[in-house]
Amino acid sequence: MLRDEWARLTPDGRLLVSLLALILLGPYLPILDIVKLVGIDLAAGHQQARLDNVAIPAVAAYLLWRGYRTNRFRLPIHTIFYAVFLLWLGAMTAVWWSNIPADYSGSISRGVSLLSSAEAYVRPLLVLLIAANVQVSRTDMSILIKLILAAAVSMSVIATLQLLPYTEDVINPFLARFYDNSAGSEAFWLVVENGRAAALMPQLSTLGMYLILAAALAAVFIFRIRSRRDSVVLGLLFGTILLGGMLSGSKIFPAGMGLLVVLSAIYVRAMPRISPSKILVAVLLFVVVWAVAALVFPDQSKSMRGRIFPDDGNYINQYFAGRFDPDTGKVFRNGAVDIAQDYPITGLGMSVVNRTTDSMLLGIVIMSGVVGFTLYSIAIGLVLWRLWQISVSDQDRELKALARTLTLLTIVFVVISVAFHTLIQDRAGDAYWLLVGLVIGPLAMKTGTAGELEPDSSA
DSSP: HHHHHHSSSOHHHHHHHHHHHHHHHGGGTTGTTHHTTOOOTTTOOOOGOHHHHHHHHHHHHHHHHHHHTOOOOOOHHHHHHHHHHHHHHHHHHHHHHOOOOOOOOOOGGGGOOHHHHHHHHHHHHHHHHHHHTOOOOOHHHHHHHHHHHHHHHHHHHHHHHHHHTTTTHHHHHHTTTTSTTTTHHHHHHHHHHHOOOOOOOHHHHHHHHHEEEEEEHHHHHHTTOOHHHHHHHHHHHHHHHHHHHHHOOOOOOHHHHHHHHHHHHHHHHTTTTTTTHHHHHHHHHHHHHHHHHHOHHHHHHHHHHHHSSSOOOHHHHHHHHHHHOOOOOOHHTHHHHHHHHHTTTTOOOGGGGHHHHHHHHHHHHHHHHHHHHHHHHHHHHHHHHHHHHHHSSSSSSSHHHHHHHHHHHHHHHHHHTTTOOOOOOOTTHHHHHHHHHHSSSSSSOSSSSSSSSSSOTOO
């Protein structure tokens, strides 16, 4: 079956599937001893042995070189604004790196290396350039989505095994040796002891964001149910992903899923062709998964229920108090608010990356000021506008369905980036930006199997 799927891919489709597989399955390569085969020493921690950190720039460089030689190099307007934002951020980093004000020169501002900080922001641009300079079919897109969903299911299953009483004593000691985090097994056990699961992702938020992306893509398929077999398969798919998100303990997952449900409800009301029975199937799946989680994982279920339905009814306080409370919030304790007030135009560059705390948007402000934030906002706005244009255009149904889903996801990720890191999350962000870039890119999906992404029009 895998061989047949591979044979259906275009040459660029094979390149993208290989790259995405390396990105998503990277944490599991050490288990298979694949990383050791290329001679990378794992002693320094798995963050130092990430092949995708090399593969993404290499693929981008190859495609840009190919485009230049064939006069087909593409540089979409959103990538231009993003590149200008990076140039401004780099300039501010160079200006302030050796002249950082004494009030912000403590160790907290230098705890993250310049390289790792830059990589997090450059990575989305490289992925967008890759997507803009390939030619793919709808079959390629379908297989890429299947890969994203397959990886999500595997992560969710591993997360379940990590917390299941019958398997936790076997799976956790084994996985601890391969945890993809610079802090190593110490961070792994801290996560597990708190009743949460990372499934080898370097951060809980990375897993949470990735499963939101997968759940949204799976929901598109749920509305295409045409038989009992489809109902069972898609039910297991969506249910497993939903359970994995609940067990991750990441606040991103309930916040993102809640906002996604609200936005989807607005979309469904505007699209009466989706039958109520299919919406009912989606609701029943959620109820069943929640019931199973309450029986098997009562502590995690209670914690997730508290985040969705806080006792005081204050949803804003549930997600933002720890970050923005004037007395105890991270953005005040770490000096981020002070930097934004003292250096509103330029920021202080990546010298203060550790003071960005959990707010990605505030982090952009304190590193690049209003100028950088404006450039970044324009780039994201152009992406969102293009997605919306495609979603309401006369394009083929498959592309429109995916564009609608990514439009909603973009809104979700931008909103929750006020209190979390979303658009710069590696692996999860890579998958998101790749799909976005392929949909809005100048190279249309011209060939392949139609009808694999769009809800059934006869519903």
